[in-house]
Amino acid sequence: MxxxxxxxxxxxxxxxxxxxxxxxxxxxxxxxxxxxxxxxxxRSVLDAQAVQHHLSTGQPTLVQENDRFSQWHCEPSLEVTQICPATDADVTKYTTGSSIFQRETADLYAAVTEPYIASLPPVAWVANIINGTAEADRVVGRTDDWLLSVDTKWDGVGRSQLYLCGLAVDSSLRSIRDLRGVHLPQLRALRTEVLRVAKERYNLPANEVLTFFHYQPTFYWLHVHVIATTTPRRGSGFDAWRAILLDDVIDNLTRDAEYYSHASFTYALDTQSGLAKAFAAHVNNDS
Amino acid sequence: MxxxxxxxxxxxxxxxxxxxxxxxxxxxxxxxxxxxxxxxxxRSVLDAQAVQHHLSTGQPTLVQENDRFSQWHCEPSLEVTQICPATDADVTKYTTGSSIFQRETADLYAAVTEPYIASLPPVAWVANIINGTAEADRVVGRTDDWLLSVDTKWDGVGRSQLYLCGLAVDSSLRSIRDLRGVHLPQLRALRTEVLRVAKERYNLPANEVLTFFHYQPTFYWLHVHVIATTTPRRGSGFDAWRAILLDDVIDNLTRDAEYYSHASFTYALDTQSGLAKAFAAHVNNDS
Structure with a gap:
């Protein structure tokens, strides 16, 4: 052999x-x-022994550092972020058992998630992009209601890793929970613009491009993610308990204009997150 | 530093x-x-140079071989499947650009997918598990309508990688497209049994366990996947364009007993697969 x-x-x-x-x-x-x-x-499973082998033979080289945080590259294929010294909070946060699957009904949204979102500070950096005072050079498409820009996860060059981000102009839209039938025209226009940009700028046909929301998102200003069939999976962004396809949102709102006011969602929730603590407080108040 | x-x-x-x-x-x-x-x-991106470094320094050791196929382990963390010699078909199949996102409406299901499924040979190996002539030692739970077994992707030991598979007893159920309101009692019983087994056998609470279907599945005998919050992501099985949560199926059928006879699905489709060829033939027939 x-x-x-x-x-x-x-x-x-x-x-x-x-x-x-x-x-x-x-x-x-x-x-x-x-x-x-x-x-x-x-890549096979990394265990403690494999990690030690990597660290001792891969000769980590410093990429950048900032206070307690530093980034290292370890040959041939390991990126290491180091927190040194690590606090008790670091060790707790990054130890097993720190997430749950949360099923969020419409009632739980009203009681827990919506007040939590309302308590957060405004998303200033998105406002800067929308009003054109930042990152204007990254915008590759627009409709009356959306800006389409090159996501920071992508270098904008190798289309096999394509990643675009679409931002809603209307800051009152915080997540797909706020979408109603009245938004269908702008969602359809967004879909058309995504496919036009993919085709004209990146030579990608419609059946090699996919657009989706996150729920929960990492920030509460309505936005979509645009990827190609070849975009590598990284982190949890493509998981079924996080990504909600634009095509499904359009279908659901077409069938029922109030769909997202009564739908239930399941998502993975870090038990140390603010939202998880809000859910825990709600359970304690109820009992 | x-x-x-x-x-x-x-x-x-x-x-x-x-x-x-x-x-x-x-x-x-x-x-x-x-x-x-x-x-x-x-793990950072593997490029040709990193692969060469891995292969030359990792001293590949043979794990098993069968005809043109062999499995190798390469230190510290790379599993290699080799096809040698590779045919033109192998090179074509495993070269970039080989998948698309397919949007399957109910009409496309009736015209393309359903006839494709009907043309496939029976899934004999599942029948053997259902009638108890194979893998009986892996069964960890059952209802009147479902068997729950330890998936071959899991060694059944470290619960942080938990992976169970549930198989419907009724062989006429091939995918979630065949589910109707009449199946709600058995789906709810399945959910109850999954949570009972997770709790009693693996000490996992309900909010650390998730059950989902695949559409398209790899074989057409209705089955579910059961994972924990800590189960590692592998391959495409957790992608939003493949995994459909049991809780969502139950909600959708509760709202509309015929939901899966008119729903649309988006999934990633290998352009060399039988189903992709059936779609291509359908498009050619129409034009």
Whole structure:
């Protein structure tokens, strides 16, 4: 059996820009037996021993530092963020068992989530983008009601990692809970503009592009995420208990203009988050 | 700035069984400056150069082989499946640009997906589990209408990677498209049994367990996936364009007994798959 380390050259790698995340395919050319080979590569589970091996052999190099936080690159493929010294709060926050699946009914939204959102400070940085005083150079599309910009998660170059962000102009829309049938025209216009930009600017056909909301989002100014079939999965943003497709939102509102005033959502909630504490306080008040 | 490779011991790793996938947190104790440190580790993008580094320094060891296929482990954390020699078909199949987002309306289901499903051979291996002639030792729960078993993706031990599979007894149920209001009692009983098994057998409370279907599934015998908040994400199984939560299915059928006869779904579809070819043939027939 030909050993995979025995080859002449890497012939092609199965992504447009030669990069892949957690898993992927590459093709090799040559080796003792000659001919082509296809490899499917999967990062295996990291355990404490593998981490020690990585840290001791990978020669971490400092990328940047800021107070207690520093970023390191560890060869061949590990990015390390270090908090040093770590407080008790750090250790608690980053230790297992720190999230739950929350089922949020309309009643729970009214009793817990909506007051929590109302208590947060305004999202000033989005207002700066909307009124054109920041990041104007990143805007790649717009409708009467939405701005479409290159997300900071993407360098704007290799389209296989495409990531755009759409921001609603109307600051009274905080999440999909605020959407009603009256918003259907602007949501359909947004969909049209996303597909136009994807096609004209990035040469991506409609069936290789997907637009979705997050619920819960990380900030409460209504926004959408736009990705390609080839965009790598990172973090929890693509999970079914977080991402809500624009096409589904449009279908649901078409069927029932009040859909999002009575729908239930399930999402993963960090037990140390402000929203989790609001839910915990609500349960204690009820009992 | 303390180098992350300089430490005395790994104090704790932020998963119950010391294992983590794509990213995670660990805590280190000691080092030149002493004290604790928290590290956030993320696998960085693999490019051709990183793959070559891995293969040449990781000393791949053969795990198993079968005809053209072989599995290798490459230190410290890469699993490699090799196809050697690779055919033109292999190279095409595993090269970029091979999936699309398919929006399946009820009409498209009737015209394309349903006939495709009907053309497939019966799922014999599930029948063997249902009638008790195979894998009986993996069954951990049951209702009148469902069997609940330990999924092959999980070793059944470290509950932080919990993965159960529920199989419908009724072989006429092929996917969630076949579910109607009449199935609500069995879906609610399934939910109750999942939560009972999670609590009694694995000591997991209801808000740390989630049950979902896949659409499209990999085989057409109705089944559910059961995970914990801590179960690592692997592959595409948790994506919003694949996973459909049991709680949402129950809500939708409660509101509308015929919901899944008219709903639309978006899913990622490999362009080389049988279903993608059926869609392509349908488009050609229409034009």
């Amino acid at each position: 030909e050993n995979p380390s025995n080859y002449e050259r890497v012939d092609c790698i199965s992504t447009e820009d030669g990069k892949m995340n957690e898993s992927g395919f590459i093709h090799l050319q040559g080796g003792r037996e000659g001919g082509r080979r296809t490899l499917w590569l999967v | 303390e180098n992350p490779s300089n430490y005395e011991r790994v104090d704790c790793i932020s998963t119950e069984d010391g294992k983590m996938n794509e990213s995670g947190f660990i805590h280190l104790q000691g080092g030149r400056e002493g004290g604790r440190r928290t590290l956030w580790l993320v």
